[in-house]
Amino acid sequence: MNPFRPTFGTSPPAMVGRDELVDEFAIALDDGPGAPGRATIYTGPRGSGKTVLLNAVEDVARRRGWIVISETAAGGLVERLETDHLPTILADIAPTSSTRLTGIDAPFGLGGASWEHDSDPPPSPSLRSLLGRAADAAAANGTGVLLTIDEIHSVEPADIREIATTIQHMFREDREVAIVVAGLPDLVEERLYQDAAITFLRRADRHRVGLLTPTMTAEGLRAPIEQAGRQITDEALSAAVDVAAGYPFMVQVVGHATWRQQPDAPVIELHDVERAATYAIERVGQLVHAPSLAGLSTRDRDFLAAMALDDGPSRMADIAHRMGVDKNYAGQYRRRLLASELVDAPSRGHVDFALPYLRDYVRGLDIELDDPDA
Ligand SMILES: Nc1ncnc2c1ncn2[C@@H]1O[C@H](COP(=O)(O)OP(=O)(O)O)[C@@H](O)[C@H]1O
Ligand SMILES: [Mg+2]
Structure with a gap:
């Protein structure tokens, strides 16, 4: 059975390079x-x-x-929390206290609605009161409540604000609550950090889920192969590490494609990797580069096309020239693309592609630039 999992959101057979992040979260739970x-x-x-890392921290909490x-x-995220998740949890863990509300649940300064009887439930308990009760019930067992939100950049701003405010109250009240969110860097920047109402989330621990080192990549390829009962030669492994280029999705794609060249052979050889490589690079183009570029403006894409004329880092001055714009103007595109982490800045005045194979992919698009010298 092919052990690799080249599917978004599906945990890999060996999750490499994320131990520190997972440990850091575990420590946060234990520290209180x-x-x-x-x-x-x-x-x-x-x-x-990101998604499989969220899965991993969820496991830690569970x-x-x-x-x-x-x-x-x-x-409707807040609504789902209020009408579905939290009522279900409360019915499960605190069936007897499910309508018991105390002053602490009410917003400060509003006097506090307090009731003690099942016959007098509130019309619709707020996120804050529900989460507070769930956290209290969990704390009574020495645990807490973890909320994870994937693709946070797509959450409606009103929902993010309400969730952020609620969690902030929970933290102030020293409740056993944790929140972990994940999203695309440029959109997180734009939607969370530019919104003054969400100062709380700006103070959250922010981590880049980055590329893997060659050693981590090798482990991510070799361990699943051996656990599944096959071997891989050193030269095949080193070639596969090169093809994967530290990119977690590519580890799975290249591992999967390599494995299935001759699934019954006991040892994976260099030629298996070589045969798999072209296909793997194409898959990453379809599944990663195409959707990433679809979110960009035409001028952003022109910027990438101007970069793709170089074989390595590009000088900003060259890019501005190729785009037929001044340096300040080009600088605006640079900032946006840096925020998306599709591009990075290896040194002052230079930019380079940050995602493996993106240069080749952009070249394949044959984007026409207005040549200022023509
Ligand atoms: N640390 C890792 N080691 C090996 N493979 C990984 C790792 N993280 C993710 N993957 C694989 O990469 C792919 C994409 O992971 P996913 O969490 O869906 O990415 P994202 O949510 O950032 O788009 C999946 O096939 C997953 O199994
Ligand atoms: Mg994801």
Whole structure:
């Protein structure tokens, strides 16, 4: 059976390179309310492994007996929390106290609606009161409540604000609550950090889910192969590491494609990797580069096309020239593309592609630039 999992959101057979991030989160749970990692943001481009990292921190919390609410952005997030997740959890863990509300649940300064009887339930309990009760019930068992939200950049701003405000209250009240969110870097920047109403999330621990080192990549390829009962030669492994280029999604794609060249052969050889490579690069183009570029403006794409004329880092001055614009103007595109992490700045005045194979992909698009010298 092919052990690799070249599918978004599906945990890999060996998740490499993320131990530190997972440990940091575990420590935040153990350290109690006030630990910085109890509000965490993971950002990274498509296929960098954000969703499977969320899965991993959820597992950490579950193993500690925490209640986990796992959500992906879609309309009506707050409503789903209020009418679905939290009522279900409360019915499960605190059936007898499900309508018992105390003053602490009410917004400060509003006097507090307090009732004690099942016959007098509130019309629709707020996110804050529901989450507070779930956290209290969990805390009574020595655990807490973890909320994870994937694709946070697509959550409606009103929902993010309400969730952020609620969690902030929970933190102030020293409740056993944690929140971990993940999203695309440029959109997180734009939607979360530019919104003054969400100062709380700006103080969250923010981590880039980045590329893997060659050693990590080799482990991510070799371990699953051996666990599944085959071997890989050193030269084949080193070639596969090169093809994967540190990119987590590519580790799975190249591993999967290499494995299935001769699935019955006991040893994977160099020629298996060589045969798999072209296909793997094409897959990444379709599944990662195409959707990443679809979110960009025409001029952003022109900028990438201007970069793709170089074989390595590009000088900003050259790019501005090729685009037929001045340097300030080109600088605006540079900033946006840096924020998307599709591009990075290896040194002053230079830019380079940040995602493996993106240069070749952009070249393949044959984008026409107005040649200022023509
Ligand atoms: N640390 C890792 N090691 C090996 N493979 C990984 C790792 N992280 C993610 N992957 C694989 O990469 C692919 C993309 O992961 P995913 O979490 O869906 O990315 P994202 O949410 O950032 O788009 C999946 O096939 C997953 O199994
Ligand atoms: Mg994802």
